[in-house]
Amino acid sequence: MVQDSHPSTEPRELLAEYRASIDNIDAALIHMLAERFRCTKAVGVLKANYGLPPADPSREQAQITRLRRLADDAHLDPDFAEKFLNFIVREVIRHHEAIAASGGVVTDLHAAKAGKSNSTASSGE
């Protein structure tokens, strides 16, 4: 993050500096999310193909506990971190439903968007 090391900096210049940092961070977030969904789609295919159980409550609880601790260390609200994980998990479940509906094959992201809304139990990892 930029620091106001020059007290004479105009507020609007400083605002532009912060916005440049925010834009860089957003690009990183988008690419991290894209990679995360590549992983979870692969997990969905793997589980569908090998008949592995879709949900794993102990894994999910471990993820929540770990993310809350990481958030606390980074001075991020742990409640927000848990809300964020739940937000991502809802999207993952949508993808897994699409994978299950297609018989374990997803060729592109549009296939995942065609998923049914009536869910079976599914992990959001």
Add this chain to the structure above:
Amino acid sequence: MVQDSHPSTEPRELLAEYRASIDNIDAALIHMLAERFRCTKAVGVLKANYGLPPADPSREQAQITRLRRLADDAHLDPDFAEKFLNFIVREVIRHHEAIAASGGVVTDLHAAKAGKSNSTASSGE
């Protein structure tokens, strides 16, 4: 992301590999989010201290357009990227309300959590 370059790999071993990638990505996401909120809290303080307008619709539209393009390039659903930005923005607005209520000073994240729920117009950058 791990690749199934060894067809003999047991499904559960492969699942563990994917989960290791997901955990690393989640740690990166949490830290990126923490840094993003450091920036947006600084923006909130700056705007409160210098009387800059809280909302900037042209900036917000540019952010949406850019994130959708970045998502498309990364094979991430652009609709999801926009939903993600809106999710973050709701949290930022909550922080900005807390900053405004405290007169432009936020000393820690718990101060931000004490924000009032009745919002004035606020940018979510």
